[in-house]
Amino acid sequence: MWSERDHTFKYEQPQSYKFDFNIDQVNEMNIETTTDAGVIPLHDDLQQQNLTPDQLQELFSRVSSELVAESTDDQEFFKREATIKVPKTSKIIQTPFPPPPSDRQEDFDIHIEHLKQLAKKEASSLVIERHSPNENDVDHVLSTITLTFNQSMISVSSLDEQMRAEDLGISLTPNVEGRWKWIGTQTVQFEAKHRLPYSTKYTLRVNKEHCVSVNRGKLDDEFFFEFSTATPTVREFLPDGEVSTLKPTCFLLFNQKIDKNEIFRHLCVVRGDEHKISNKELELVDETTAKSEFKSFINEKEGNHAQYIAFTFKDDLLKATQYTIQVPAGCPSAEGPLVTTSEWSASFNTYEPLKIIDWFPNTNNEWQKTALPGRTWSLTFNNSLDHSTIKKSLFRFEPEFVSKINLKETLLLGIEHTEDNDRKILLHNKSQSNTIYTLLIQLEILKDIYGQTLQHDHSDQPIQFEVQAIDSPTLGVLQGESGMIIMDPALLNEPCYTFIVCNYSELILRINRVKPEHYQEYLLYFNRRYRSDEEQKPDDKLPGE
Missing domain, CATH: 2.60.40.3710 (Immunoglobulin-like)
Known part of the structure; x- marks a missing residue:
């Protein structure tokens, strides 16, 4: 027995359920159900028996005697009308080829004589x-x-x-x-x-x-x-700015192929005092050295390996001097007969002797004449310094720092020299207010990256740091991000951390050695110590030992 319900389409009335009974199918289902169960009955008397068609018909006649068939229950199958085909846009016309003379359209007349006259007529000018x-x-x-x-x-x-x-x-x-x-x-x-x-x-x-x-x-x-x-033009030139050697290699890259010997013969090098250096004092650099030193400019794929010239100087150049490279008018090319019509030039400078160019605080500086007590001082040089030659013992101050507690204590706490600012030295100190300190540097030891030693006349140009007088109440500043102070690894010899105090005669510092497991305990201590909303307990102790 199955329950069926036809689908309702547009313009179709809803139908009630209709039951169809097929005796043969019911028997087959019973047989399949009994067989698929695969269960052996305990007693033969309890086995299911199949009813004959006559017996089933007798049973159905009992229940269907009161059923009345309604003629409205039977309806024909509803089928939607077929979709109309898309009409064709073209129309096929059957016609013979070639078309008969009667169908040919001749809207104009062709006269051979007229065409001959047109042919004889002169054409318009070519432009x-x-x-x-x-x-x-x-x-x-x-x-x-x-x-x-x-x-x-x-x-x-x-x-x-x-x-x-x-x-x-x-x-x-x-x-x-x-x-x-x-x-x-x-x-x-x-x-x-x-x-x-x-x-x-x-x-x-x-x-x-x-x-x-x-x-x-x-x-x-x-x-x-x-x-x-175009005639020869210099596209790239090196060196630029200040050179790090007194025998620099000059490199000129042109926009076209050149004859190096011809360009070298026309080149001119002029010193800052208008002295012209002879070409005999110059020498060409071999191709292997040039390609190794200027490999970022010489590219075989671009075909510019024949467009450059590299030369150097036989003798050392003067220090602190400007040199100008000139390519005069009349320089030839290796591609054509035309020569340059204008002069090209570029300059570079040699490094200067090592000297101090500024310091902080500086009484000669209108904006930075004085500094607060304990404020870090600085020295600025004209060249980058050799880090290995910087020592704390090179610096001495007058007046000497006198400690009431430790006679071995000095004014200078530590010095700092970093790679990102290699022309400057920071001086961490314990300066006193209302005092002028004069710095004396031991010469012939401090060097720059060029190997030059510091030359400075302290009598002619004294280096003085003026510390301003402060009449303010006691003040102390010791700060660290989130309460944590990180020591600077760039400090030389003796690591230190500088903080500022005013009008304190002495300070007592307590330092504990801690381990990673003390970090959580330290955070709790820090919160109670420096936050006003936390209750401070008298028995609070620093973590560690």
Whole structure:
């Protein structure tokens, strides 16, 4: 027995459930159910027996005697109307080929004599509408030359043919390796195999007698145009700024191929006092050394390995002197006959002797004349310092610092020199208010990265630090991010941490050694100690030992 309910579609009335009984199917289901169970009955008397069709019909007749069949229950299957096919947009017309004479349309008359008269009529003048390049001085890479006419020069069927532009009187001098090709029927283009060489003057000419269009149009005048490619120009120059050696290597990269010997012969080096250095005092650098030292500029893929020159000096240059490299007008190129028409120059400076150029606080400085007691002082040099030569013992102050507690205690607590600011030394001190300190540096020991020792005349240029007088009440500042102070690893010899106090005669510091397991205990102590909303207990102890 199955329960079925037909689906309801549009324009269809809902139907009630309908039951269909099939006796044979019921018996088969009973047999399958009994067989699939796979259970062996305990007693043969309890086994299920199949009813015969007559017995089943007798049972169904008892229950169906009161059922009345309704004619409205039976309805035909509802089928939706088929979708209308999309109409075709074209219409097939059957006609013979060729069409019969009666169907041919002839709206115009063709007269052979009229065509002959048109052929005899002179064509309009041929004009070159545009050409590229159109400037006389070309300062960029040029690989194509284009001419565009106002009339068709070849027929469409000839585009695929190798029609020679020379046959139309078109020429380019001097000759460049490449080929002419047509782009359409009115435009012809010369395509160089590589590019047009630099430092060359070119002439583009079109002969008016040989240049004839398809319509037999001719030029009124001969076309003549001259243009020149760029002469040698320096694109990159090294060194720039201050050099770190007195025998620097100079590197010049040009925009085109050059003859190194010819450029070297024209080069000129001028000192700051207008003294000209002879080329005999210079020497070319070999190719292997140049490519190793300037490998970021010499690129084989760009083909610039023949566009540079590198040279150095036979003798040491003067210190603290400006040198100017000049490429004068008239320098030749290896690509063409044209030479440079203007001078190019660039300069660099040699390093100066090591000296002190400023310090803080400085009485000669309008904005930083004095400093607070305990404020870190600084010395600024003109060159980067050699870190290994900086020692605390090099610095001595007058007046001497006198400690009431420890006679061995000195004014200078520590010195600091970092890589990111290698021209400056920081002096951490215990300066007193209303005092002027004079610094004396032991000479011939402190050096810069060039190996020069410090030369300073203390009598002519005294280095003084003025500490201002403070009448304020007691003040102490000891800070650290989240209560944690990190010692600076850049401090030399003796690590220290500087904090500022005013008008204290003495301080008592307590330092405990802690381990990682004390960190949580320390945070609780810090919160109670420095936060006003936390209750402070008298028995609070620092963690550690």
